[in-house]
Amino acid sequence: xxxxxxxxxxxxxxxAIRWSDLGPFIALAVIIVLGAxxxxxxxxxxxVLNVVTRSAFVAIIAIGATFVxxxxxxxxxxxxxxxxxxxxxxxxxxxxxxxxGSGAIVAGAACALVVGALCGAAxxxxxxxxxxxxxxxxxxxxxIFRALITFMTDGGSLPIDRSLREAxxxxxxxxxxxxxxxxxxxxxxxxxxxxxxxxxxxxxRCASVGANPEVAxxxxxxxxxxQTIAYVxxxxxxxVAAICYVPRLGAATPTTGQLWELQVITAVVIGGTALRGGxxxxxxxxxxxxxxxxxxxxxxxxDMVSExxxxxxxxxIIIVAMLVxxxxx
Numbered sequence: 001x002x003x004x005x006x007x008x009x010x011x012x013x014x015x016a017i018r019w020s021d022l023g024p025f026i027a028l029a030v031i032i033v034l035g036a037x038x039x040x041x042x043x044x045x046x047x048v049l050n051v052v053t054r055s056a057f058v059a060i061i062a063i064g065a066t067f068v069x070x071x072x073x074x075x076x077x078x079x080x081x082x083x084x085x086x087x088x089x090x091x092x093x094x095x096x097x098x099x100x101g102s103g104a105i106v107a108g109a110a111c112a113l114v115v116g117a118l119c120g121a122a123x124x125x126x127x128x129x130x131x132x133x134x135x136x137x138x139x140x141x142x143x144i145f146r147a148l149i150t151f152m153t154d155g156g157s158l159p160i161d162r163s164l165r166e167a168x169x170x171x172x173x174x175x176x177x178x179x180x181x182x183x184x185x186x187x188x189x190x191x192x193x194x195x196x197x198x199x200x201x202x203x204x205r206c207a208s209v210g211a212n213p214e215v216a217x218x219x220x221x222x223x224x225x226x227q228t229i230a231y232v233x234x235x236x237x238x239x240v241a242a243i244c245y246v247p248r249l250g251a252a253t254p255t256t257g258q259l260w261e262l263q264v265i266t267a268v269v270i271g272g273t274a275l276r277g278g279x280x281x282x283x284x285x286x287x288x289x290x291x292x293x294x295x296x297x298x299x300x301x302x303d304m305v306s307e308x309x310x311x312x313x314x315x316x317i318i319i320v321a322m323l324v325x326x327x328x329x
Contacts (some may be wrong), residue, residue: 023324024271024287031294039301047297049180055293056186057241058260062267062285063193064120064237067230068134069265069273070197070280072210073127075234076138078264080145081119082257085242087152088115090252094161102167112239119145120235124228142261150254159251172247182244189240194282196233203280206230210277259311263292266318275322292317 035042061078068075093108100107119141126137152158160168174181197203205226208216213223249256269275270291271284295317296310 056182059289064234072277074134077142079257079260083149084145087252116235116239124231128224
């Protein structure tokens, strides 16, 4: 049976293989095989858990970016927002530590979620109410958030109170039934994001707004509300990533989250979400985050390319992904 006749038969049965959707997973499989050939330790349990754990933070933020981009938006501020949310959370925890003890961690995490949601709402409202291009808005807030964390740390670092470090360590270094906690949290965020995007009215509205906001508006879809909520989801995802990430470094600095916006957008784009909006792929985004971290890890293990060129490789990947989208559209 030819490929064409197979596709016709598949359509007649009500299903069809969409190779464009499988692309990120095929690429990930190729990288895994290549990594195993170049370095046997690439597939060791320790290294695999390390790669998945390190990719969890980008994956969490990229889930939020999938909503923003599929609804026709863009957020360049996620890295700076991450640093700002981290700084605010640590300040709150340090201030409450003498009176609440380890309970200050819970209070700080709750505060981080509120601050993240507010930052996302600010981006969304400026875009929708102010009717300014998302690129310009988030470029501006990227500078604002980065300046705020630099001011808060006085250009240095803002460490966690010593009394909280041991109690907070399990959030990054602990495990649940043998699975690192960041992976468990990221999986929960991924499943919730997949349910919201694929199984709810809001998810369908995101796609319709991203595909054509005018048609969606005439169809009764509250375009501004849908887009603003997408930015709020993005802010919440940034806050969740910050909560998981803080125990790793134990401090907030002006360089926290630097260039994460590049990694996040790259993960979303190579995962199959259309940068022009109208189509979102949660599981593809996850595969994209894993691809980026696997490539970075392979560069370190193989010594074929300097690890200092990781950002350059990520830049090449996003350009290639956009070219593929363009020529296969």
